[in-house]
Amino acid sequence: MSRAREFADLASSADSGGIAGKNLLDNAGFLVAQKGTSFSITNPNAPLRGIDRWTYRRSGTFANVRFTVSQSTGPSAGNLPHAMKIETTTVEGNNPNDNEAIAFAQAIERQDIEHIGFGTNTCKPLTMSFYVKSSITGTFYCALYVATHTKVVHKSYTVSSANTWEYKTVTFPALTSGTANSVADNAIGAHIYWVIDSVAHASGTAGSYRDTTGADNNPLFPPSGTSSTGFVNTSNATFEISGCKLEVGEQATPFELKSKASEEIACNRYFYEASPKWIGLINADNTTITREQIQFPVRMRASPTVTNSGVSTNFSIGTVQTNDKAHNFEVSHAGATDFRPALVTPNFKFDAEL
Numbered sequence: 001m002s003r004a005r006e007f008a009d010l011a012s013s014a015d016s017g018g019i020a021g022k023n024l025l026d027n028a029g030f031l032v033a034q035k036g037t038s039f040s041i042t043n044p045n046a047p048l049r050g051i052d053r054w055t056y057r058r059s060g061t062f063a064n065v066r067f068t069v070s071q072s073t074g075p076s077a078g079n080l081p082h083a084m085k086i087e088t089t090t091v092e093g094n095n096p097n098d099n100e101a102i103a104f105a106q107a108i109e110r111q112d113i114e115h116i117g118f119g120t121n122t123c124k125p126l127t128m129s130f131y132v133k134s135s136i137t138g139t140f141y142c143a144l145y146v147a148t149h150t151k152v153v154h155k156s157y158t159v160s161s162a163n164t165w166e167y168k169t170v171t172f173p174a175l176t177s178g179t180a181n182s183v184a185d186n187a188i189g190a191h192i193y194w195v196i197d198s199v200a201h202a203s204g205t206a207g208s209y210r211d212t213t214g215a216d217n218n219p220l221f222p223p224s225g226t227s228s229t230g231f232v233n234t235s236n237a238t239f240e241i242s243g244c245k246l247e248v249g250e251q252a253t254p255f256e257l258k259s260k261a262s263e264e265i266a267c268n269r270y271f272y273e274a275s276p277k278w279i280g281l282i283n284a285d286n287t288t289i290t291r292e293q294i295q296f297p298v299r300m301r302a303s304p305t306v307t308n309s310g311v312s313t314n315f316s317i318g319t320v321q322t323n324d325k326a327h328n329f330e331v332s333h334a335g336a337t338d339f340r341p342a343l344v345t346p347n348f349k350f351d352a353e354l
Contacts, residue, residue, distance in 0.1 A: 022247060022248070023245045023246065023247060024108055024112065024113065024126075024246040025053075025106055025244055025246050026053040026270075027051065027052045027267055028243065028245060029080055029242065029255075029257045030083055030084050030242060031260045031263050032053075034272075034273055035049070035050060037070060037071040038070040039069045039070065040089075041066060042066060044058060044067065049353055050069045052263075052267040052271060053267055054084060056086065056102070056103075057104070057193070058103070058220075059100060059101040060101060061098070061100070063092065063093070064090055065091060065232045065233075067086050067087060067088055067089060067102075069084070069086050070085050071084065071085075072085035072240055074131070075131045075133070075165035077165060077167070078131055078165075078255060079257070080131065083131070083240045083242035084104065084241055084242070085238060085239070085240040086104070086240075087239075088231065088234060088235060091235050095232065096199040096232060097199050099199060100198070101198035101218065101220035101221060102197055102220075103143075103198075103220050104193070104241060105192065105193045107190070107353075108188075108189050108191070108192070109185075109301065110148060110184050110185055110189030111184040111189070113189045114181060114184040115248075117174075118149055118175045118178070119148075119149055119176070119181060120180045123175050124249065125171055125174045125250050126171070126172045127169060127170070127246070127247055127249060127251060128142055128144075128169065128170050128171075128244070129168070129243075129245045129253075129255065130167075130168055130245065131166065131167055132168055132194075132239075132241050133163060133239075134159045134238065134239045135162055135163055135237050135238045136229050136234060136239075137159045137161065138159060138229055139156050139226065139229075140156065140158075140159060140194070140229060141155065141157075141222045142155055142157065142194055142195070143193040143195060143220070144172040144190065145212065145219040146175055146189075146190050146209075147191065148183075148190075149175060150211060150213060151175060151178070151209040151210065152209065152210060152217075153173065153210070155207060157170055163238075169252040171250050173208075173209070177209070186301045186302055192246055193220060196229065197229045197232045198220055198221055199221065200223065200224060200228070203224065205223050206226075243257075265297070268300075269299070269352070270300070270351075271351050271353060272297065272350045273347065273350075274327075276346075289330055289332045289333075290331050291329070291330045293326050293328045294326060294329075294348060295325065296325060299324050299325055300325075300350065301352040303322055303352070304324070306350055307348075307351070308346035308348045308349070310346040311346045315331060317330070317346065318332070327350065
């Protein structure tokens with residue numbers, strides 16, 4: 001690419017509210033793992049939200065295969081301390097068929113991709129760069145699914161050496177067909193997929209957008225003529241990624257490892273676990289109930305789903321009101337004559353992931 005083109009991309013990005021080199025992905029160095037650092041996938045047919053902002057996704061119905069997903073050690077070449085890893089612990093017994101596929105994925109809000117201009121003649125291409133290490137060599141695919149237009153494009157890359165960190169880049173072309181997105185909100189705007197293994201019987205060709213309606217056109221499916229990697233049918237197969245960057249333009253720029261504190265703030269928009277604390281208040285009007293509030297450190301994407309565990313004996317907790325800023329709840333105690341500080345707050349978790 002010429003320097004003139006690079007400067008033109010930079011100017012175009014700035015004019016449309018984008019910043020050249022800005023990473024559209026969160027927790028792309030896998031520093032934040034609020035939910036844990038290792039997860040067993042005993043139901044391969046259900047999605048798993050493990051490392052913050054990242055999801056194990058699947059299509060079809062697998063019978064036997066099992067996996068673990070974990071935070072692992074990143075590539076020293078990129079000075080990256082962490083990566084995300086999937087490993088087969090039980091094989092399927094055959095390669096994917098009948099609409100089966102597995103992938104790593106991250107969803108992006110519509111309001112965070114509005115500046116790209118999907119569906120307009122000024123739409124800009126996107127470039128993905130990342131490190132990958134796989135025990136299986138051969139051709140793999142990344143995919144950009146534009147949910148607002150139900151279009152997907154796949155780009156291939158080659159793992160040349162087994163169990164070796166390799167740096168890859170792929171560029172997704174501009175999507176100029178269709179109409180401009182008229183709604184910029186907190187719903188899903190796009191998905192990025194790293195397809196790990198898949199049946200390949202979708203229509204279209206690599207590098208071109210295709211429609212995703214119909215059973216054979218799942219966004220995970222690479223174009224016709226591609227082959228399964230054999231991952232789901234290989235014992236102890238591993239696949240890892242790190243330093244993932246999605247940016248505007250056709251030129252990959254160096255990955256910036258953000259501080260853990262800044263990544264935690266970004267991740268708290270989608271998931272937050274409150275710190276335990278004692279709750280208690282003697283109330284002259286009602287000695288068996290108290291109301292409390294947990295304020296979120298940042299405004300969450302939406303009003304979250306609330307779960308809790310570890311409620312002390314005879315205590316119960318009920319939701320009064322939850323929104324994207326705070327959770328209001330009440331605590332009661334059966335048969336108490338007063339209400340003294342005697343309850344350790346359960347482990348509140350708030351989930352507003354896409």
